[in-house]
Amino acid sequence: xxxxxxxxxxxxxxxxxxxxxxxxxxxxxxxxxxxxxxxxxxxxxxxxxxxxxxxxxxxxxxxxxxxxxxxxxxxxxxxxxxxxxxxxxxxxxxxxxxxxxxxxxxxxxxxxxxxxxxxxxxxxxxxxxxxxxxxxxxxxxxxxxxxxxxxxxxxxxxxxxxxxxxxxxxxxxxxxxxxxxxxxxxxxxxxxxxxxxxxxxxxxxxxxxxxxxxxxxxxxxxxxxxxxxxxxxxxxxxxxxxxxxxxxxxxxxxxxxxxxxxxxxxxxxxxxxxxxxxxxxxxxxxxxxxxxxxxxxxxxxxxxxxxxxxxxxxxxxxxxxxxxx
Amino acid sequence: xxxxxxxxxxxxxxxxxxxxxxxxxxxxxxxxxxxxxxxxxxxxxxxxxxxxxxxxxxxxxxxxxxxxxxxxxxxxxxxxxxxxxxxxxxxxxxxxxxxxxxxxxxxxxxxxxxxxxxxxxxxxxxxxxxxxxxxxxxxxxxxxxxxxxxxxxxxxxxxxxxxxxxxxxxxxxxxxxxxxxxxxxxxxxxxxxxxxxxxxxxxxxxxxxxxxxxxxxxxxxxxxxxxxxxxxxxxxxxxxxxxxxxxxxxxxxxxxxxxxxxxxxxxxxxxxxxxxxxxxxxxxxxxxxxxxxxxxxxxxxxxxxxxxxxxxxxxxxxxxxxxxxxxxxxxxxxxxxxxxxxxxxxxxxxxxxxxxxxxxxxxxxxxxxxxxxxxxxxxxxxxxxxxxxxxxxxxxxxxxxxxxxxxxxxxxxxxxxxxxxxx
Numbered sequence: 001x002x003x004x005x006x007x008x009x010x011x012x013x014x015x016x017x018x019x020x021x022x023x024x025x026x027x028x029x030x031x032x033x034x035x036x037x038x039x040x041x042x043x044x045x046x047x048x049x050x051x052x053x054x055x056x057x058x059x060x061x062x063x064x065x066x067x068x069x070x071x072x073x074x075x076x077x078x079x080x081x082x083x084x085x086x087x088x089x090x091x092x093x094x095x096x097x098x099x100x101x102x103x104x105x106x107x108x109x110x111x112x113x114x115x116x117x118x119x120x121x122x123x124x125x126x127x128x129x130x131x132x133x134x135x136x137x138x139x140x141x142x143x144x145x146x147x148x149x150x151x152x153x154x155x156x157x158x159x160x161x162x163x164x165x166x167x168x169x170x171x172x173x174x175x176x177x178x179x180x181x182x183x184x185x186x187x188x189x190x191x192x193x194x195x196x197x198x199x200x201x202x203x204x205x206x207x208x209x210x211x212x213x214x215x216x217x218x219x220x221x222x223x224x225x226x227x228x229x230x231x232x233x234x235x236x237x238x239x240x241x242x243x244x245x246x247x248x249x250x251x252x253x254x255x256x257x258x259x260x261x262x263x264x265x266x267x268x269x270x271x272x273x274x275x276x277x278x279x280x281x282x283x284x285x286x287x288x289x290x291x292x293x294x295x296x297x298x299x300x301x302x303x304x305x306x307x308x309x310x311x312x313x314x315x316x317x318x319x320x321x322x323x324x325x
Numbered sequence: 326x327x328x329x330x331x332x333x334x335x336x337x338x339x340x341x342x343x344x345x346x347x348x349x350x351x352x353x354x355x356x357x358x359x360x361x362x363x364x365x366x367x368x369x370x371x372x373x374x375x376x377x378x379x380x381x382x383x384x385x386x387x388x389x390x391x392x393x394x395x396x397x398x399x400x401x402x403x404x405x406x407x408x409x410x411x412x413x414x415x416x417x418x419x420x421x422x423x424x425x426x427x428x429x430x431x432x433x434x435x436x437x438x439x440x441x442x443x444x445x446x447x448x449x450x451x452x453x454x455x456x457x458x459x460x461x462x463x464x465x466x467x468x469x470x471x472x473x474x475x476x477x478x479x480x481x482x483x484x485x486x487x488x489x490x491x492x493x494x495x496x497x498x499x500x501x502x503x504x505x506x507x508x509x510x511x512x513x514x515x516x517x518x519x520x521x522x523x524x525x526x527x528x529x530x531x532x533x534x535x536x537x538x539x540x541x542x543x544x545x546x547x548x549x550x551x552x553x554x555x556x557x558x559x560x561x562x563x564x565x566x567x568x569x570x571x572x573x574x575x576x577x578x579x580x581x582x583x584x585x586x587x588x589x590x591x592x593x594x595x596x597x598x599x600x601x602x603x604x605x606x607x608x609x610x611x612x613x614x615x616x617x618x619x620x621x622x623x624x625x626x627x628x629x630x631x632x633x634x635x636x637x638x639x640x641x642x643x644x645x646x647x648x649x650x651x652x653x654x655x656x657x658x659x660x661x662x663x664x665x666x667x668x669x670x671x672x673x674x675x676x677x678x679x680x681x682x683x684x685x686x687x688x689x690x691x692x693x694x695x696x697x698x699x700x701x702x703x704x705x706x707x708x709x710x711x712x713x714x715x716x717x718x719x720x721x722x723x724x725x726x727x728x729x730x731x732x733x734x735x736x737x738x739x740x741x742x743x744x745x746x747x748x
Binding site: 143295 | 376378384385386400487490491499502503506566568569571572728729730731733
């Protein structure tokens with residue numbers, strides 16, 4: 001589906017895909033709670049609607065009714081600006097991810113750079129929230145978050161460079177097209193491809209503050225990290241941004257490494273994109289509910305001593321591979 | 326995955342030993358430069374930008390209402406001061422107003438993770454004071470219950486320790502839910518035995534109030550066997566977990582000589598290589614009729630405390646299962662069924678101390694009888710020595726130099742129960 005005018009195209013597609021992404025994110029919370037419940041010998045949400053299916057709606061309604069508290073000494077402007085900005089940063093990255101041929105909001109020729117730079121911009125609202133809350137736990141959370149996001153940006157970009165080199169384009173559509181017919185970059189070139197995929201996946205977890213890298217939130221240490229002072233829908237927006245970020249990461253990882261909409265044989269289509277990305281999404285939940293969290297200095301050590309050299313080696317290897325083949 | 330072998334019992338596997346105050350301790354754990362708990366922050370470093378962070382009393386991971394005042398340099402702790410008393414209920418003062426029979430249900434709430442241990446501790450002291458005999462059958466029931474309580478307490482500790490490392494609903498939450506599933510089975514056992522899941526009020530001066538119901542022994546044996554199997558699952562889940570090891574190995578190392586000085590006991594002390602266990606060293610109840618393996622570890626860190634506690638859990642399961650096979654017949658209380666609060670009298674004004682090995686260490690009771698004739702059914706003074714309170718005194722030594730994440734883990738590994746600390 002395409003329109004001649006890029007503005008109209010972007011508006012229509014943005015409306016459709018943004019709403020679908022938000023819907024999926026909302027129901028992913030329901031799915032995660034059910035999934036976690038099964039892992040922990042409990043049924044998960046069952047009360048609101050059949051199988052608790054209306055739980056996300058009930059949650060949103062509840063959050064909207066809550067009193068909106070602003071701490072007396074908070075920097076009000078920054079404090080109120082931070083939650084919508086996190087959602088903006090998370091949601092904007094969706095613009096450059098194609099879910100099916102032609103189904104893309106804006107097919108930028110620097111697509112993947114746009115997505116990654118928005119991911120790294122997300123550190124600003126988080127730091128804003130941490131600073132503006134005038135709360136020591138939030139401050140520590142924001143500090144940790146800034147350090148973590150800046151560090152993990154580098155291996156994330158390096159691992160994303162591998163498909164860029166292999167496909168010879170920054171445009172995500174081109175990267176997916178280069179993989180059509182089963183040449184998924186996760187499996188070809190053999191070995192380093194899967195390493196690059198794993199590196200991208202892990203660094204994305206760190207970018208999205210998911211366990212085992214959820215140091216900025218760290219419920220047991222920092223109460224709730226940057227969102228400590230937030231209540232009501234502002235708190236809800238932080239949660240929404242986190243899940244959105246995770247979902248879009250799954251989409252980007254699928255597009256970059258798992259062939260996007262490439263299915264077995266000639267059965268390409270949006271359904272394969274959905275299956276692959278939602279499987280990754282569920283995998284992130286699985287990791288979340290089985291692992292503990294690293295300490296912040298250990299997290300940095302992993303990044304600088306292991307992920308960064310690995311990323312550099314992978315980039316060099318893929319460049320060599322492209323040069324030789 | 327390092328399998329399901331028991332913790333290394335005290336062995337000379339390359340560990341060098343020395344003697345501190347007549348106790349054998351591993352040389353490696355002795356730290357000559359302990360942090361100064363009375364550090365003057367003003368003089369610490371005039372250029373440092375220090376921040377005071379009050380962790381607690383509403384913090385989610387201080388195991389209740391503990392408040393720790395942390396002076397932070399960046400995220401590294403410089404000085405830590407624990408503040409106690411947010412859960413003070415005046416139990417010791419209440420004991421001076423209530424009779425020996427009435428005190429038991431009051432102390433149930435002290436160590437609210439293993440309530441029956443409190444009953445056992447205080448009633449043993451009262452029995453020593455009034456010179457009451459306890460029948461063998463009651464001794465057996467007490468010992469079996471104590472061991473099952475120990476399993477339940479360590480299960481809860483393991484779950485909350487996972488929470489400390491994994492967030493309130495995060496990864497550690499899974500082990501939390503699993504250990505609580507098993508603890509539920511144990512609470513059901515106690516419900517069958519005493520009618521209550523928490524405030525048992527089952528021990529009394531001279532014996533027990535509730536006899537073992539029919540079929541309980543079989544049920545208890547089955548439940549314990551189940552938990553023994555599930556322990557293997559926890560080991561698979563936790564012990565070989567890279568993240569768990571990264572968070573616990575080498576974190577919160579406790580110097581055994583300092584620990585002895587501060588009166589630390591129980592698994593915390595044993596994890597630092599000191600071979601002390603009151604069940605073996607001063608056998609009480611029915612512990613003299615069974616061999617007890619005491620597990621120690623020479624690493625002294627949070628991982629060692631985990632290893633010791635899980636080994637103790639298995640050992641407790643073994644002890645309880647073996648005792649359940651041979652519970653002798655007979656009465657369960659040497660005194661007549663107590664109807665009146667003043668039925669037990671200790672008129673001589675003696676002072677006695679008796680201690681048991683609770684899941685957290687030496688739970689002692691010091692009681693002085695009242696010489697005044699009209700007050701002879703009421704203790705003159707009743708002092709409870711709780712192991713958690715002593716364990717918390719380690720915090721000023723454990724925290725400095727660590728960041729907040731490690732402080733939470735180190736605090737969790739001490740297994741403090743605030744009800745017992747503040748009484």
